[in-house]
Amino acid sequence: MSYIKKPRVHHPGLTRNRLGLTRRDYEGTMSTLCAGCGHDSITAAIIEAFWELEIAPHEVAKTSGIGCSGKTPTYFLKEAHGFNGVHGRMPSITTGAHAANRELVCIGVSGDGDSLSIGMGQFAHVVRRNVDMLYIIENNGVYGLTKGQFSASADVGSTAKRGQVNREHPIDSVLLGLNLGAGFVARSFSGDKEQLVPIIKAGLRHRGFALIDVISPCVTFNDHRGSTKSYQYTRDNYNQLVYADFVPPAEEIATSIEAGDMRSVQMHDGSRIAFRKVPEDYDPTDRDQVYSYIRGRQRAGEVATGLLYVEPAPRNAVDAVDFHGIQGTVDEPLTTYPFEELCPGAEKLEKLQKRFQ
Amino acid sequence: MLKPTDTRNPDHYHRVVDCQWGCPAHTNVPEYIRLIANGQYTESYLLNRKSNIFPGILGRTCDRPCEPVCRRVRLDGEPVAICRLKRVASDLRDDITGFLPTIPEEKNGKRIACIGAGCASLTVANDLLPLGYEVTIFEKLAKPGGLMWTNIPEFRLPAKVLWEEIDYILDMGVDLRLNSPIDSLAALLEEDYDAVFIGSGAPKGKELNLPGRWDSEQIHIGIEWLESVRFGHIDKCGDRVLVIGVGNTAMDCCRTAQRLGASDVKVMARKTKPYFKASPWELEDAIEEQVEILENHSPSRFIIEDGKVVAMEFDLVTWTPGENGRLKAEVHGSKIIECDEVILAIGQDTAFPWIERDIGIDFNKWDMPIVDKTTFMTSVPGVFMGGDAAWGPENIIWGVEHGHQAAISIHAWCEGRPLTDRPPEGMNLISQKMGLHEWSYSNDYDEAQRVKMRHVDLQERFKRLDIEVEEGFDIEQTLTEVERCLNCDIQTHFEADLCIECDACIDICPLDCLTITPNGTEEEVTRRLTAPLLNYPEEPLFISEDLPQTGRIMVKDEDLCIHCGLCAERCPTAAWDMRKSDLLVPYAGLAAGELHPGMSIMDLALNGGAAEGELAGAGAGAEPTGAGAG
Numbered sequence: 001m002s003y004i005k006k007p008r009v010h011h012p013g014l015t016r017n018r019l020g021l022t023r024r025d026y027e028g029t030m031s032t033l034c035a036g037c038g039h040d041s042i043t044a045a046i047i048e049a050f051w052e053l054e055i056a057p058h059e060v061a062k063t064s065g066i067g068c069s070g071k072t073p074t075y076f077l078k079e080a081h082g083f084n085g086v087h088g089r090m091p092s093i094t095t096g097a098h099a100a101n102r103e104l105v106c107i108g109v110s111g112d113g114d115s116l117s118i119g120m121g122q123f124a125h126v127v128r129r130n131v132d133m134l135y136i137i138e139n140n141g142v143y144g145l146t147k148g149q150f151s152a153s154a155d156v157g158s159t160a161k162r163g164q165v166n167r168e169h170p171i172d173s174v175l176l177g178l179n180l181g182a183g184f185v186a187r188s189f190s191g192d193k194e195q196l197v198p199i200i201k202a203g204l205r206h207r208g209f210a211l212i213d214v215i216s217p218c219v220t221f222n223d224h225r226g227s228t229k230s231y232q233y234t235r236d237n238y239n240q241l242v243y244a245d246f247v248p249p250a251e252e253i254a255t256s257i258e259a260g261d262m263r264s265v266q267m268h269d270g271s272r273i274a275f276r277k278v279p280e281d282y283d284p285t286d287r288d289q290v291y292s293y294i295r296g297r298q299r300a301g302e303v304a305t306g307l308l309y310v311e312p313a314p315r316n317a318v319d320a321v322d323f324h325g326i327q328g329t330v331d332e333p334l335t336t337y338p339f340e341e342l343c344p345g346a347e348k349l350e351k352l353q354k355r356f357q
Numbered sequence: 358m359l360k361p362t363d364t365r366n367p368d369h370y371h372r373v374v375d376c377q378w379g380c381p382a383h384t385n386v387p388e389y390i391r392l393i394a395n396g397q398y399t400e401s402y403l404l405n406r407k408s409n410i411f412p413g414i415l416g417r418t419c420d421r422p423c424e425p426v427c428r429r430v431r432l433d434g435e436p437v438a439i440c441r442l443k444r445v446a447s448d449l450r451d452d453i454t455g456f457l458p459t460i461p462e463e464k465n466g467k468r469i470a471c472i473g474a475g476c477a478s479l480t481v482a483n484d485l486l487p488l489g490y491e492v493t494i495f496e497k498l499a500k501p502g503g504l505m506w507t508n509i510p511e512f513r514l515p516a517k518v519l520w521e522e523i524d525y526i527l528d529m530g531v532d533l534r535l536n537s538p539i540d541s542l543a544a545l546l547e548e549d550y551d552a553v554f555i556g557s558g559a560p561k562g563k564e565l566n567l568p569g570r571w572d573s574e575q576i577h578i579g580i581e582w583l584e585s586v587r588f589g590h591i592d593k594c595g596d597r598v599l600v601i602g603v604g605n606t607a608m609d610c611c612r613t614a615q616r617l618g619a620s621d622v623k624v625m626a627r628k629t630k631p632y633f634k635a636s637p638w639e640l641e642d643a644i645e646e647q648v649e650i651l652e653n654h655s656p657s658r659f660i661i662e663d664g665k666v667v668a669m670e671f672d673l674v675t676w677t678p679g680e681n682g683r684l685k686a687e688v689h690g691s692k693i694i695e696c697d698e699v700i701l702a703i704g705q706d707t708a709f710p711w712i713e714r715d716i717g718i719d720f721n722k723w724d725m726p727i728v729d730k731t732t733f734m735t736s737v738p739g740v741f742m743g744g745d746a747a748w749g750p751e752n753i754i755w756g757v758e759h760g761h762q763a764a765i766s767i768h769a770w771c772e773g774r775p776l777t778d779r780p781p782e783g784m785n786l787i788s789q790k791m792g793l794h795e796w797s798y799s800n801d802y803d804e805a806q807r808v809k810m811r812h813v814d815l816q817e818r819f820k821r822l823d824i825e826v827e828e829g830f831d832i833e834q835t836l837t838e839v840e841r842c843l844n845c846d847i848q849t850h851f852e853a854d855l856c857i858e859c860d861a862c863i864d865i866c867p868l869d870c871l872t873i874t875p876n877g878t879e880e881e882v883t884r885r886l887t888a889p890l891l892n893y894p895e896e897p898l899f900i901s902e903d904l905p906q907t908g909r910i911m912v913k914d915e916d917l918c919i920h921c922g923l924c925a926e927r928c929p930t931a932a933w934d935m936r937k938s939d940l941l942v943p944y945a946g947l948a949a950g951e952l953h954p955g956m957s958i959m960d961l962a963l964n965g966g967a968a969e970g971e972l973a974g975a976g977a978g979a980e981p982t983g984a985g986a987g
Contacts, residue, residue: 008870009433009867011868013891013916037859040927041859044864190859193860231906235858
């Protein structure tokens, strides 16, 4: 943290998006996280992505649970709706918000502790329900806010700051997400915005549940030798498996990309994801193959990153229905309905109850 | 591949301090502003005096080359009022005589003659007297000061301020010869001087040889007229006055005329406002006093009746861009404007009728003596020249800097050292970190707009010629204005080997100054920057060594950095630090950063080392001054 606020004065060359907003308009308050925290870089990437997608901040709901990650929504989109829920319960809060107003752009920020320990059940079910949200796990392998105990994502053999070795097996959120049926699964690194920003943009545009696990080094408790979530380790073992560019509906895919190298995956709103430099034996739309490929890379000691799996836009409504589709709710947000219509009243309730007596 | 910036070379960080880089004398502006903010007016004054000799005079009259280049202009359009803050230091200082260098009783046996007692010669004397030189200044007028005295009206520069600062130097033991014009340089060279410095200025006003010019007594040369007013030879003028020309002398002339009883003063300009030579603030002050400025009037003749000028005729012109960028005039009519008096203020020239052309001083085709730009020596060994005399009219601060450089040369000359061997500048670089989130300076960006100088009421100010128009900043105005300074000398210093490339500095930087990117050609790297370059290469880039984890480089565009220190606060490894770069400037007999004997206490105080009391008692034989009070 700092004693002064980030001054409002900005570069005169700062451009405005179609809403007339600059990138600075998408910022939140000053971060109180440790200097150098990967989470702050992810915040900056989120700001960049929202600004580039020209999403109005007031149309966004940002939610979080507990932990260092839980603090971060304060640091972006100060004009968005926000809710900082109890530990691990961010998925329920988001589900509720999205149930009530399906037009909200939902972004939930969680951590490896918040999602893979106390919130594991919530995490599994929000994937199952396919809530239309972007779920970011800021993954640093430790409980930073309680002074650096191993979290559920810590690798076997990695050490804590004081040298203790972790013996428990890690939970890998990417493999878990694939397993649970997530339609959009990515892994990235807070120190690589060039990769991270397009993935966030694609995740926000994906209809249904999108998961991005971002390696986000904890400079205070997990950036030492022996850590497998440090800046140095991540860079040394970085394997950018696929390059993904997000291409909005109206735009042409940049011609500089060699057609042979590129695979384009259509999204529901007409935008596309352009994959580049994909390994020959890798198909980012084949869930089983992606799963085993990532397992292979992990065995080789690599941190495989990129937009690893994406479900192409459904050709028929039966495939991949999102939360509202499953529930069969009306097209308009429930919040636009008058109270009288949403609530049948005590009389009707009594009648209903009588049927079960 | 771009090469890493060598920040040990004082030039890089000096360039970042735009005001100091822009000041010919390299005045340490941010430091003196911080001293003012701290109430240390005496220290601020002394720091100023070290480089610019005349803080009180310059705090009112400087042409302020520092202000247009001030970083604040590029952020909110208005520079810090650097010049007027200097005046605050001067106005509120205590007696400083105890902090002036002691003059050795025993002289070094070298005698120097200076011609003209203006700012350049006075600076030469100021620099050489503490080294034991005997300095004689020959002045043709009855008072010293040169154009500072004769040409700057008292409503801009009170006599007390002028004499006080000139006396500091004269009291060091100058052998001042008033009413002593030099009629022959050859004769002077015959005398027993070890070196001669010519600081005779540009005392000849330009003529306007139009029909009728010589037929009336009421047509004056601006600088001569101002001089006559200064000496009291002229104390009134006609009702309707035309001032020809629109430079700073013209502004002084028209405003003086107002005070001598004229009720209708017109400044006649040949071109339009963008081409006016006067400084914008001097124009503003004249306009405030209801002087009329007429554009596109090109004088064609004086109309004389019975030996009196009664009017002037002007061609009405418009200007169109002609060949090689020069404007071309097109006449489309004429106009007669009645008047009782005309003042010509269209420029001034040097004049050297007293330099014999056969004594070895080379002149160029414009009849200007050829002077070496580094050593300030003419083609006659041991004869030096500076100020307006050397290359034509400039302003006081340039004259002062010429004086400093000439003094370095004269000292080397007298000691038999090569003149081209200039003493190098130095730099101290000291961390300003005081705690986890604390810096030694006020690092937050203050959004205040430039404070406006208050002026004496319009009716009041015309009552006398010597009523200073500008009231100076009061404490509140001062405290607002000092906070606008961005402390550009407190540098963002980067150590590449500590960086872990976490991007925290890039994310927090309010002005998008920072980029981490692969090295490449200049074109490639500048294209990849976080924000577009606006003033490159005038404003430098910082290029780091290769970063340890990825081999990329950190690039900083110095252009718009507000020195808020957030990059350093958000840096987990202290790869960024805020360090004060203190430019150390050499003077005659003093290596970079060195001070005259007995003056180290002042330096201590400037670096925050001495308490007020220590400073107050430091001047040998001086009254305890209680420096910093007020």
